Amino acid sequence: MNRKGVVYAASAALLLAIWPAAADEQLARLRVEVSVEGFKRWQRGEEYADSRISETYHLLTQVRSSGEASEVNARDPNFLQQQIATAAQVQQSLREARARAGKEVPAAATTMEEYLAQQQKLAEDMQRAQAACQGDVGCMMNAAQTFGQQAAMLAYPPAADAPAPATDLDEAPAEARYLDFYGYEGCPGEIHIVINNTSEGATADVSGMVPFRQADTADYRGSGLNVSMQCLASGLVYDLKTQRIYTGGIGFPTPRGRYYYWDRLHGETVNEDTEVTTTAPVWEWVAGQLQQAAASGSASTTLPITGDASGDGAATDGSTLSGEARVAMTWSFELL
Known part of the structure; x- marks a missing residue:
């Protein structure tokens, strides 16, 4: 190799040594398990419906990051x-x-x-x-x-509850510690939702009180479109320093399953493929737990079910709804 070639080779080696390498793409997996057990009672006068709630959810999705950490966590609630x-x-x-x-x-x-x-x-x-x-x-x-x-130079008036700045301007620059993760086309995922919600009670009729039974059940694993939409809607931030995640929760489809209803006057009504309603307040709580959490953890609570409109049976003035849902969840976020 001539002298010029040696100089070029040495220069290239020096550039490789001092130039920062491009960040490697990072994959990660978010898994959420939720179980719900509870009861509720709807009543209006002598009419009533006693319901048992039993629901389990297994949700898993994969997300991807550029691998380049940021100084800003846009998903921080503050x-x-x-x-x-x-x-x-x-x-x-x-x-x-x-x-x-x-x-x-x-x-x-x-x-x-x-x-x-x-x-x-x-x-x-x-x-x-x-x-x-x-x-x-x-x-x-x-x-x-x-x-x-x-x-x-016009100073905006301070809000009474305004927090202090995250860093002092005289201190060292903020750390690049946050990885942004997003869903992507074709990512692997899993959905398994099991519902076994039952009710029994009685409704009023001119002939007297009419007993009834109802069952809403599902063993739903989600379609390919469900898995894809769950993935594409997923996004979170991972703090490399504290190993915490910041998310908007995890989505899931309305499960499809079986509807069964019987009453003494009309007999049975069955639909083998229909949307099955889930307990909505549970998912508000779940999203709250995942808004800012350790990378892996568990939580549980008992949520009251109350209202002045029907839960089971016709919505009528004067009806009441009461009960509770006992919720337990685990989650894990793993870098792959």
Whole structure:
């Protein structure tokens, strides 16, 4: 190899040594298991329905990240408030720098009304300054720039519950510790939902009280489209430092199964392939647990079931609904 070739080879080796390698794509798997057991009673006068609730959910989806960590966690529940607080801190630093330079700094507003009044006055002052330019474009642009800088100095009034900024501007930059994960086309997943909800009671008729029984059951594993939609709708942030996840919950399809109903007057009604209703309040609680959680964990609670409209039977004024749902869940997030 000639001298020029040696120099090129050495330069290439040096570049490889100092140039950061591209981040490797990272796959991960989120698994959620939920079980629900409970009861509820609907009643209106002598009419009633006693129901037993039994539901289990096995949900698994795979997500993908570019592998490049970010300094920002946009799924943190306090993200917006932190951004506002940090912006206010940046603005305060600019105000202090302007004051040290001997330039005028508008007084900080303490209320929204005061802040809006400052904006209005500044806009009127700029209009007068531009009118005094008598059509001189350069003069008008200078006026707009001057008043634009002054507008940037108007301090937004602090909210009573505003959090402190996430970092001090004088400290080292924030760590790149957050991996953003998203669903992707064709990712593997699993859905298995088992429902066994039953009711029995009586409804009023001109001939007297009519007993009835009802069963809503399912053993549903989801279609290919269900699995694909669950995956594509999934997204979360993983904190490499604390090993916590931030999610919007995990979706699942309405299961399909069997509906059975019998009463003394009409006999049996059966539908072997129909949508089966699940206990909706459970999933609000599940989503809340997964909003910010350890990468793996478990939780349980008892949720009250209450209302003044029917749960089973016709919705009528004066009906009441009471009961409870005992919920247990486990989850795990694994880097692959």
